[in-house]
Amino acid sequence: MSTAEETAGGDTQPWGEVTPDAARRLLLAAVEAFAERGYHATTTRDIAGRAGMSPAALYIHYKTKEELLHRISRIGHEKALDILRTASRGEGTATERLADAVSSFVRWHARGRTTARVVQYELDSLGPDARAEIVGLRRQVDAEVRGIIEDGVRSGEFDVPDVPGTTLAVLSLCIDVARWFNVDGPRTPEEVGALYADLVLRMVGAGNAGTS
Amino acid sequence: MSTAEETAGGDTQPWGEVTPDAARRLLLAAVEAFAERGYHATTTRDIAGRAGMSPAALYIHYKTKEELLHRISRIGHEKALDILRTASRGEGTATERLADAVSSFVRWHARGRTTARVVQYELDSLGPDARAEIVGLRRQVDAEVRGIIEDGVRSGEFDVPDVPGTTLAVLSLCIDVARWFNVDGPRTPEEVGALYADLVLRMVGAGNAGTS
């Protein structure tokens, strides 16, 4: 919180770029509601109610309920991609960059569990066009992690027989944090991030898990 | 396919115990629909239509739409628990039993992706009572995997600093297969099972990943 330049995943408040204030409040309300009950089970009346507005107000700022989900999904995926890129393109060995990427990616999923849930699990609720756009962003996410692992294999730091499969597993592990993480549970986002970074380094056969 | 006694996860056809034939057809239709669109987005008319019946027929065999989900969820969780128990209580070292448990659990998630999706991701759509019952089954699932890992630590096969956290991660990795696995994709359930068993053995620090 004090250090100005920490690792990726810093928390400039998430939805600052959503410009009309009422639109941001509606978006935030939608994130909460979608995360709690799922997109299809959430009513526009519920979203507007959480934002302290009438149901009709939603349609001044968004054309449909789906546009809300689309906006949330795009902003969330861009943030996720940004976190991974920062870690991936930083300085340090592949081992250090992979640990950094995993721990910050996991912290983001744990801290912003509501947002991450919507981003990771409501993809199928989007229409075909919006879905295609988001799938493109997800491919970039995959490429970023695969890149670090390939670097590590090339430098001899990692021992990975199946790079695409291991990439998939690493991302899968991180993403699933959004499903099970509980804010009132026994672990802080930082602890889970550190644990998972260690587990991932073991998965890629990096030395004897490095740091500790 | 030929051997009568293979590892856990054998495929006696899944819903044999659902006794009136029409009830089974409805249940199967509900699994498909819930997996494709989610519980809340699925209509009773859709379920009945897939089963070749009128909407009213559903209510002869099930009291509500939620009872369908509850039945699917309980049967699915019991099957999952059965798979893990078979692997966990088999003979062999902790390394062998963990690999067996992970590979068969993963195969089940990949092969029966539609069922697994409903089982793993529609838990929150259940009412409080049904949800509590299922959560109890999930705790038994967790205990089964944790037991194998504790055995391995005790015997010196594994090196695991955080047993509950690693248990969580192992299960998380397996469960998330239901989210991303694609039947038309490049990997068979068997290949994913083998890859994941290897990765998990690396996570627990078992020798140099054993088998291969």
Add this chain to the structure above:
DNA sequence: GGCAAGGGTGAGCGAGCGCTTAGCGTGCCC
């Protein structure tokens, strides 16, 4: 052949859905 029982259907109920429209209050420009 009569007839009870149970699986099935067509029609439809009340409710709640996503979304629209007519109109209201407020603040800014001139």
Add this chain to the structure above:
DNA sequence: GGGCACGCTAAGCGCTCGCTCACCCTTGCC
């Protein structure tokens, strides 16, 4: 200080939802 663009609301439209009800076939027993 008059006009108007803008943000918002109350009311409600057309539709579909989960679920019910009155009734109809088939089957098996006497």
